Amino acid sequence: MRDGFIRNSALGALAALLVVGLSIFLHRDFRDLDLLVNGRIAEKKAIFEQLTRLRTEPLAKAVADYTLWDDMVRYVRHPSEQWVRNEVDVSLETFNFNGLWLYRADGTLLHALFKEKPGQPHRETLLLPIQSVRTVFAGGNPFPRFFIRTDRGVMEIFGAGIFGMNDPQRRGQPAGYLLAGTLWDRRQLAELGRLTGCSLTLDEPTTTDGSAAAPRRKDRLTFFRPLPGFDGKPVGQLQVSADLPDVQHLLRNSTANAIMEGLLIAGLLTMVIFALISRQRLHKANRSRDLAQRLAQAGSWERDPASGVCSWSANQFRIFGLAKAGTIPSLEAFYRLVHPEDLERVRETIERATRERTGYEVTFRLIRPDGELRWMTSKGEMYSFDGLSWKIVGSTQDVTEFTMIENRLATIVKQKDMFISRLGHDLKTPLTPLTLLLPLIREMADDGEIRRMAEICTDSARHMQNITGKYLKLARLTTAVSHHELLPVNLTAAAAGSCTEFAETAGRRRITLDNRISGDLDVLADPAQIEELFANLLDNAVKFSPPESAIVLEAIRQEEMIVVMVQDRGIGLEPHQTEHIFDELYKADDSRHETGAPGLGLSISKRIVLNHGGTIRAASPGKDQGTTISFTLPAAGRAHPMEGEQL
Numbered sequence: 308m309r310d311g312f313i314r315n316s317a318l319g320a321l322a323a324l325l326v327v328g329l330s331i332f333l334h335r336d337f338r339d340l341d342l343l344v345n346g347r348i349a350e351k352k353a354i355f356e357q358l359t360r361l362r363t364e365p366l367a368k369a370v371a372d373y374t375l376w377d378d379m380v381r382y383v384r385h386p387s388e389q390w391v392r393n394e395v396d397v398s399l400e401t402f403n404f405n406g407l408w409l410y411r412a413d414g415t416l417l418h419a420l421f422k423e424k425p426g427q428p429h430r431e432t433l434l435l436p437i438q439s440v441r442t443v444f445a446g447g448n449p450f451p452r453f454f455i456r457t458d459r460g461v462m463e464i465f466g467a468g469i470f471g472m473n474d475p476q477r478r479g480q481p482a483g484y485l486l487a488g489t490l491w492d493r494r495q496l497a498e499l500g501r502l503t504g505c506s507l508t509l510d511e512p513t514t515t516d517g518s519a520a521a522p523r524r525k526d527r528l529t530f531f532r533p534l535p536g537f538d539g540k541p542v543g544q545l546q547v548s549a550d551l552p553d554v555q556h557l558l559r560n561s562t563a564n565a566i567m568e569g570l571l572i573a574g575l576l577t578m579v580i581f582a583l584i585s586r587q588r589l590h591k592a593n594r595s596r597d598l599a600q601r602l603a604q605a606g607s608w609e610r611d612p613a614s615g616v617c618s619w620s621a622n623q624f625r626i627f628g629l630a631k632a633g634t635i636p637s638l639e640a641f642y643r644l645v646h647p648e649d650l651e652r653v654r655e656t657i658e659r660a661t662r663e664r665t666g667y668e669v670t671f672r673l674i675r676p677d678g679e680l681r682w683m684t685s686k687g688e689m690y691s692f693d694g695l696s697w698k699i700v701g702s703t704q705d706v707t708e709f710t711m712i713e714n715r716l717a718t719i720v721k722q723k724d725m726f727i728s729r730l731g732h733d734l735k736t737p738l739t740p741l742t743l744l745l746p747l748i749r750e751m752a753d754d755g756e757i758r759r760m761a762e763i764c765t766d767s768a769r770h771m772q773n774i775t776g777k778y779l780k781l782a783r784l785t786t787a788v789s790h791h792e793l794l795p796v797n798l799t800a801a802a803a804g805s806c807t808e809f810a811e812t813a814g815r816r817r818i819t820l821d822n823r824i825s826g827d828l829d830v831l832a833d834p835a836q837i838e839e840l841f842a843n844l845l846d847n848a849v850k851f852s853p854p855e856s857a858i859v860l861e862a863i864r865q866e867e868m869i870v871v872m873v874q875d876r877g878i879g880l881e882p883h884q885t886e887h888i889f890d891e892l893y894k895a896d897d898s899r900h901e902t903g904a905p906g907l908g909l910s911i912s913k914r915i916v917l918n919h920g921g922t923i924r925a926a927s928p929g930k931d932q933g934t935t936i937s938f939t940l941p942a943a944g945r946a947h948p949m950e951g952e953q954l
Contacts, residue, residue, distance in 0.1 A: 347551050348528045355503045355532075355547055362499060366402040366487055367465040371450060373399070374485050380471040383409070383483035386417050396420065399487060406433055406462060406488040410440045412481055423459065433457065435464075440484050443537050444468060449477050454534040455488070456542045461509060461534060464488040491534075491545075505549040512541040527551060597621050604705040610638065611698050612661050626683075626705045628675030646672035646680070657687070664689040664697060670706070682710040793831045795943040798869065799824040801834070802860050805841035813849050819857040820845070828862050829943035830869050832919050837940075840915045843908040844873045844936055851877035851934075868921065869942050874935040880927035888925045889913040909936075916940070 373379060373395065382390055391409065395418075399407065409418040421433035436455055437443065443451050443466055451466045465488070468481030489495070496507040512533070532545040597620065606623025610616070617636040624631045627644055634640065638657075645653050649671035660667035666688040673683045687701030745765040752758045799822065806820040813820055830837070848858045856876040863870050880888060889909045916923040916938045923938035 344528065344551070348530060351503070351505065351528055351547070351549055352530055355505060358499065358502050362495075363463060363465070363489065366399075366404055366489060367450070367452065369399060369402045370465045370467050370485055370487050374467040374469045374481075375472055375475060377471045377473075379469050379485070380482045383411055383417065383469055388418070391418050402487075403489060404487045405490045406464075406486075408435060408440075408484075408486040410484040410486075412441075412483055414440050416440075417483070421459075433459075435486070437537055440486070443486075444481075444484065451537065453537040454491075454542050455536065459490060459492070461491045461543050462488040463491060463534075464537075503547075503549075505547050508546040508548075510544050510546055512543050601625070605702050606704075607700070607702045608636070609698060609700045611696075613696070623703060626681075626703065627673070628677060628679065644673050644675070646674055648672070653685075660687060660689065661699065670710075681705055682707045792833050794834055795829045796832045796834050796837050797826070798828045798830055798837075798862055798871065799826045801837045802841050804838060805845050806860075808842060809845045809849055813858070816849075816852075817855045818849060818852050821857050821859045824860055824862040824871070828864060828869055830919075830940040831943045832940055836915045836918070840912050840938075843912045847908050848873055848875040848877065848934075848936075851875065853877065864942060865939075867942055868939045870937060870939050872935055872937045874933065876933040878934075879930050879932040880925060880934055881930060885925045885927060889923065912936075912938070 378390075378394065382395075395409070396407065405423070406421045407419065408416065410416055416434075419433065436457075443453070449468060451464075453464055455462050455464060464486055466484060466486040468477060469483040469485055470477050470479065470481055491509065496509065500507045510531075513531075527548060527550055529546065529548045532547060533541040534543045534545060536542045601622050604626060606626050607620045608623050609618050615637065617638065619636040621631065623636075624634065627641075629640075642650060642654065653669050653671045656667050656669045666686070668684065668686045670682065670684045673681050675681060682705070683703055684706050685701060685703045687699050689697055689699050691697045742765070745761055748761050752761060802822050802824050806822050810820065845858065852858060852875045858876075859872075859874045861872045861874070889912070913923050919940050921939040921941070923936070925934060925936050927934045
């Protein structure tokens with residue numbers, strides 16, 4: 308065990324080193340990939356910001372320049388619509404603006420226009436969504452730049468205070484304010500996307516801070532640019548996405564490397580932990596098996612017939628009363644525990660199964676080392692993986708308690724049969740003179756009422772005599788038929804005798820008795836009991852068959868058994884009734900009580916069949932669809948079952 312532990316530890320350490328090495332290479336590949344992705348994001352973001360400034364910078368510079376005109380100062384003080392249209396609107400047209408607003412210093416709007424597209428002749432008025440223009444310049448920034456959301460889309464606004472040439476440093480109080488804006492519509496976004504090689508999407512504002520966000524996919528960069536309003540709060544955000552072909556190529560290579568390295572790591576881990584997991588699972592399985600065996604009072608074993616080497620489970624030692632330490636499992640150690648009276652039978656059973664390479668089952672008594680006597684049942688089965696070397700595996704179960712219960716039940720049944728037998732004899736003695744004298748009394752009576760009462764008593768006495776006879780017969784059938792009582796019995800002849808016996812009764816109801824049993828089928832049985840068997844089954848079938856129906860008797864051979872079937876078209880059985888039809892005194896329905904039968908005929912039939920080592924069962928499609936009683940008997944020429952063998 309220590310050597311195995313050392314080997315497992317060394318293998319685990321080597322595998323761990325290999326796994327660590329492969330993991331380092333794998334980590335390096337993905338680290339390089341992350342660095343490349345972050346670099347490409349920074350590069351794309353810088354290019355995007357430069358192109359955006361190039362697109363909007365001319366308009367911003369124009370706003371700053373126009374606010375230093377002395378004419379602009381004069382206009383604010385003395386507004387002229389003609390002048391502003393000719394000088395300001397037309398001059399700024401070349402800078403592709405969409406909106407224009409002129410305010411006095413007190414916030415009064417002097418001029419405003421909006422064009423859907425630059426150069427569009429149609430003019431509209433679009434009010435800025437701010438309460439006072441002075442709030443835009445309240446922060447001290449002389450050139451505010453912000454975004455607003457309109458019903459036409461998001462617009463970027465550039466503003467400046469109007470000072471004139473006398474105050475180029477803009478240190479005094481402005482005479483007014485000029486603001487110009489350009490729309491970020493689909494056309495503008497498409498043009499900007501074409502220039503930057505990116506896909507641009509305007510979204511609702513979120514909590515994103517605008518920094519380069521971690522890409523959802525390593526082969527595609529994505530970052531967000533917030534669009535701040537005049538109060539600093541974002542009115543939207545621009546999502547910028549772009550494919551990275553060089554990263555895609557590197558990612559494919561890294562993925563392939565990761566798969567190969569992952570497979571190597573998985574293989575190594577599988578090799579390392581397989582033994583540990585298998586050992587742990589085996590340990591758990593052994594514990595579960597030992598617990599189950601302890602609850603079932605059973606043990607398992609394995610033996611190599613060629614070498615004689617045996618192995619026993621822990622519970623095998625326990626039920627044998629042996630200590631695991633100091634006990635070498637062997638067949639001889641087992642034989643030493645078997646009761647001397649059972650030893651020869653057990654040894655012969657095991658040796659025969661070993662020679663014939665078949666399974667076996669044997670029940671025997673075992674004497675533990677402390678002298679306690681226990682009953683055991685042992686089962687074994689031969690197997691071979693390659694067809695050359697054979698082993699025998701099996702289990703041994705302590706059935707002492709079960710055997711004691713079985714013996715007590717057998718004793719109770721025997722006592723019941725003895726009681727019934729004695730009661731039957733006690734009843735038979737007074738019933739015999741009654742059945743003889745009551746008919747004479749009936750014939751001698753002159754009074755009709757007395758004759759009627761005598762007839763009732765006669766029928767009752769005969770019914771009691773019939774029940775007594777049935778019970779006595781049932782009590783005598785408690786043991787299997789002795790081998791010396793068995794004779795070849797021709798089935799068709801036995802069935803024909805019973806058919807003749809019930810021909811008159813069946814004929815009165817126009818019931819046909821159809822004996823189809825082949826004349827070459829013989830069984831090994833007690834002739835008297837076979838006649839009784841057919842008589843009971845035909846009596847039962849005739850009683851419950853409707854007029855003008857048929858009762859069919861058939862038989863077939865199946866290996867060493869003969870299967871006999873008695874089929875009628877009578878009242879039939881429900882599924883639950885087929886389980887109890889052979890119970891003593893059981894009657895399927897109220898119609899059976901009208902016949903005066905004691906309900907023992909099928910119970911006697913079952914005893915007869917079991918005593919011959921056969922089986923019996925009832926089958927019916929359902930109520931009023933007839934019943935088939937089938938039973939098996941050993942074919943003549945078959946070795947008779949052992950004494951006491953019952954199914």
